Amino acid sequence: MGKAIEGSNFSLRDEIKAYWSARAATFDEQPGHEIFSEEERQAWQRFFTRHLGNGEGRKALDLASGTGVVSHLLDGIGFDVTGMDWAEPMLNLARAKAKRNGRPIRFVMGDAENTMEPDDSYDVITNRHLVWTLVDPKAAFIEWHRVLKPGGKVLVVDGDFVQLGFVARLTKRLSKFASRLGLARDAHHGAPTSEMAATHESILSRVYFSQGARAEAVADLLKQAGFDTVVIDTDMRAIHKAQRKNFSFFKGLERATQHRYAVVATKAK
Numbered sequence: 591m592g593k594a595i596e597g598s599n600f601s602l603r604d605e606i607k608a609y610w611s612a613r614a615a616t617f618d619e620q621p622g623h624e625i626f627s628e629e630e631r632q633a634w635q636r637f638f639t640r641h642l643g644n645g646e647g648r649k650a651l652d653l654a655s656g657t658g659v660v661s662h663l664l665d666g667i668g669f670d671v672t673g674m675d676w677a678e679p680m681l682n683l684a685r686a687k688a689k690r691n692g693r694p695i696r697f698v699m700g701d702a703e704n705t706m707e708p709d710d711s712y713d714v715i716t717n718r719h720l721v722w723t724l725v726d727p728k729a730a731f732i733e734w735h736r737v738l739k740p741g742g743k744v745l746v747v748d749g750d751f752v753q754l755g756f757v758a759r760l761t762k763r764l765s766k767f768a769s770r771l772g773l774a775r776d777a778h779h780g781a782p783t784s785e786m787a788a789t790h791e792s793i794l795s796r797v798y799f800s801q802g803a804r805a806e807a808v809a810d811l812l813k814q815a816g817f818d819t820v821v822i823d824t825d826m827r828a829i830h831k832a833q834r835k836n837f838s839f840f841k842g843l844e845r846a847t848q849h850r851y852a853v854v855a856t857k858a859k
C-alpha cells in the first residue's frame with residue numbers, strides 16, 4: 591500500500607483541492623458523474639435504499655459532495671441532507687443546482703478527514719469516489735465513526751482504478767483508441783484535458799491508495815477504525831446497465847469490468 595510522502599501532506603491536500611476546483615465547471619457534463627436518465631436515477635436510489643433504508647427525515651452527511659449528485663439522490667429518498675466538500679467551485683455549483691431544483695440541501699465547506707461536525711450527529715454518512723483520493727483514510731474513518739450516531743451507517747461507493755484485470759485493461763485500451771479515432775460519443779464530454787489527466791496521475795501516485803483502493807482494504811481499515819459490521823457489495827449491475835446508454839460501447843464495458851463496489855459499515859449501538 592502506498593503511503594503519502596512524509597511531510598508533504600499539506601501540499602498534496604492543496605493539490606487535490608485545486609485539481610477538483612479546476613474540474614468543477616465540466617464535472618456534470620460527464621456521464622458517470624451527473625445522472626442522465628430516470629433509469630439510472632432509480633437504479634442509484636434503489637441501491638442507496640437497499641443499504642440505508644428510506645430516509646424518513648434521518649440526517650445524512652454526503653462527504654465530498656462535489657456538484658451534489660449523491661446529495662440529491664439521498665434527498666430524493668427522504669434524507670435530511672448536508673453535503674460537504676472542500677472545493678469552493680464545486681460547492682457553488684451544488685448550491686445553484688439545489689436552488690434550481692428547489693431542494694433544501696445544505697452545502698458546507700469542509701474536509702472529509704476532519705469534518706468539525708459534533709459527535710454522534712448523523713444517521714448516515716455517504717461518499718462516492720472520495721476514498722481513493724484520501725491522504726489519510728484511517729484518520730478519516732475514525733472521524734466518520736465519531737460523527738455517526740450509535741447504530742449509524744457509512745456507505746462508501748468507490749473503485750480500484752489502478753489495478754485493472756485483463757478484460758478491464760483491454761477495454762480501457764480499446765476505449766482510448768475509439769476516442770482518438772473520434773468513434774466514442776462520450777469522447778469529449780467533460781473529459782479532463784491531458785494536462786489535468788497528468789495532474790490526476792501524479793496525485794494518484796502519492797495518495798494512500800496509490801496501488802488502488804480495493805474493497806477488502808477499505809473494509810479492513812473501517813474495521814480498524816472501530817466499525818462493527820462491515821459489508822462489501824459489488825453488485826452494481828443495474829447502475830452500470832443504465833449508465834451504459836450514455837457511454838460509448840467500450841467505455842461502458844470498461845466501467846462494468848472495473849472493480850467498483852460499495853462498502854457499508856455500521857457503528858455499534
Ligand SMILES: C[S@@+](CC[C@H](N)C(=O)[O-])C[C@H]1O[C@@H](n2cnc3c(N)ncnc32)[C@H](O)[C@@H]1O
Binds near residue numbers: 607624702
Ligand atoms: C470525483 S469527485 C466526486 C463528487 C461526488 N461525490 C460525486 O460522486 O459526484 C471528488 C470530490 O471530492 C472532493 N474531495 C476530495 N478530498 C476531499 C476532502 N478531504 N474533503 C472534502 N472534499 C474532498 C473534491 O473536491 C471533489 O469534489
